Amino acid sequence: MSASTNFIPVNIAVLTVSDTRTLETDTSGQLLVDGLQTAGHQLADRALMKDDIYQVRAVISQWIASPNVEAILITGGTGFSGRDTTPEAVIPLFDKQIEGYGELFRQISFRDIGTSTVQSRAVAGLANNTVIFCMPGSTNACRTAWDEIIREQLDSRHKPCNFVKLITAGRVQVDNCGPRG
Numbered sequence: 001m002s003a004s005t006n007f008i009p010v011n012i013a014v015l016t017v018s019d020t021r022t023l024e025t026d027t028s029g030q031l032l033v034d035g036l037q038t039a040g041h042q043l044a045d046r047a048l049m050k051d052d053i054y055q056v057r058a059v060i061s062q063w064i065a066s067p068n069v070e071a072i073l074i075t076g077g078t079g080f081s082g083r084d085t086t087p088e089a090v091i092p093l094f095d096k097q098i099e100g101y102g103e104l105f106r107q108i109s110f111r112d113i114g115t116s117t118v119q120s121r122a123v124a125g126l127a128n129n130t131v132i133f134c135m136p137g138s139t140n141a142c143r144t145a146w147d148e149i150i151r152e153q154l155d156s157r158h159k160p161c162n163f164v165k166l167i168t169a170g171r172v173q174v175d176n177c178g179p180r181g
Helices: 027-038 053-065 088-094 098-119 139-153
Strands: 011-017 042-049 071-075 125-126 128-134
Touching: 011 027, 011 053, 027 042, 027 071, 027 139, 042 053, 053 071, 053 088, 053 128, 071 139, 088 125, 088 128, 098 125, 098 139, 128 139
Parallel strands: 011 042, 011 071, 071 128
Antiparallel strands: 125 128
């Protein structure tokens, strides 16, 4: 199957998980907002909250249940400090985990940060036809995730496959592909 030849904009929410940032100082979240809008997508919502597993889970759950949110980008809370709980907050919500995202993110990150990439707990998954990508809180990590992975996977023209059909089911009809073999 082939991907659509027409661009289909996706409604994307952005969440920054941080104990220290404000919307004014959130360069990582702003990079993601700028990237998705430059790519032609719509910003469905944006939030910034403290590292609290239950508050993060509550916001993500609301977005997963909303028909106006098709993708969620989460920056922050993926490290190993005691307060980093984004994966613990989000993974239980997944219907399916996207194993390759974290693997690919760490492979790409190795070029820039070497073996420190093993401390990245970047994860992604699907929940209620909403794709969720979690990435570290640094602006460079967000740039890596968006520019080298997420942007193409949220572009209906990307071949051989992308996530657009799965997350826009019922809204638009495009071809998608699954694993080969």
